Amino acid sequence: MTTDDMPSKEQVLILHDGDLTQTVRMLAAARRIRAYHPKARVTLLCGPDFEGLLKHCVYFNAVEPTLPDLAQKGFFERRKLARASQFDVVYDLDGGDAAQKVRRALSFSSTRWIRALPEPAGRGHPLDLVAARLGEAGLGQTHYALGEAPGPEVDWIDFVAKRSRTLEPAYFGLQGPYALFTPAGDDVKPALRWPKERWASLAHQILEAGIEPTIIGGPNAREVGRYIAHVAPGARDLTGRANLVQLAGLGRKANFAFGEDVGLLHLIVATGAPAVMFSPGEDAPHFDAPRGRHPTLLMHAPTLAQISVAEAVQAMRFAGGFANAPEAA
Known part of the structure; x- marks a missing residue:
């Protein structure tokens, strides 16, 4: 102080x-x-x-x-x-x-x-x-039903983007529509993560829809990012290459996002991207879900390997992420 x-x-x-x-x-x-x-x-x-x-x-x-x-x-x-x-x-x-x-x-x-x-x-x-x-304390109503309180907004990142081109998709070579993947890193137990093979298969389907899959995260997500980019040529691996301000800049122009319950997905949702979140467990994690201007659909299963790529794509259809896609997914 x-x-x-x-x-x-x-x-x-x-x-x-x-x-x-x-x-x-x-x-x-x-x-x-x-x-x-x-x-x-x-x-x-x-x-x-x-x-x-x-x-x-x-x-x-x-x-x-x-x-x-x-x-x-x-x-x-x-x-x-x-x-x-x-x-x-x-x-x-x-x-x-x-x-x-x-x-x-x-x-x-x-x-x-x-x-x-x-x-x-x-x-x-x-x-x-x-x-x-x-x-x-006097700042509004004293009770909110689940989902009623406004979520965080990171729309102020637009002012930062006006002063720095490093927040623009083109700075990272993204020229057309793109989707953000925010997988959990290797500090999370494999049983609590969506298999990297599923991520790669999802990337293939996103590419067929004319949208570029872009994997983001810190150094702990590099292994899965490299794997997806290797198995799905055309996917872009930005793990460990962008700071949070730049990632917020990417989030504001992304068509949609997929991710596990990691902080980065919460940030991307707050920038305005519709999202699908994978979460292990019997019950939907309503009390943990990211919140933003657009919906986040929760996909949960006792183990994440039980969630198929087709189900993930269909969930994103409901979330509206493919509405502006070049062609149908």
Whole structure:
């Protein structure tokens, strides 16, 4: 938390530090907070992992990736920084030990503390539960049925794309319609992943529909990305070659996406792409599903190998991803 040149306008602090899925979901709450405090200076105090993406988000005036470091400081140093920052409202979207240390540092100040987190025993989608908690603080309604609360939107990435061609599909050699594949990486047990042979077969069918399959992910997804590109010539392997900002740029122009329950799929869905998510288990993961402007269809089975390529393609038909395809899938 910086102390220099603090403006006189209302000061709002948002606390959050989580994985990519949690960070994407946080954007839905941040959007609501920004709408409720349109003239305030909003600071996001977070961890360093996703600063490169979050610093472009229009909901925040400042992004400070120092929450873990702040938690390591002594109590009196934290209190001194907290008092000097003069925040009027703090939204706790984190709930971790670091956030609790910040709260204790502000315990004798006039700062309003809003804990917008699902209850530990709460049953529901995190987006609906957090929206309800914000509603209890005056930011909308206090109850949301499953799927009712607005999902995160990453439409602000358009402003970034206007300043950098590295977010455009052409930068990665994509000249026509394309679909994004977000397979789980080799850090996930094989039994919990869709077989790479199925991914390659899906790529063949996507290519026959005139759409270029594009595999994205981090270094842990390189093995499956290389396999798909090798077995299905014409598929493009971008695993380990693009950062989150660039991937968000690709997501906003993708025809659709397929993926397992990985953070990257949540980001792509938030950019506006319809999607199909593969999830192991007997029941559909309604409380874990990505949410965006277009539908995400959930495909689940005790083991993902039981989901066929034909079923995946048919699911995407229902999601509307082939509506603008060059030819029928």
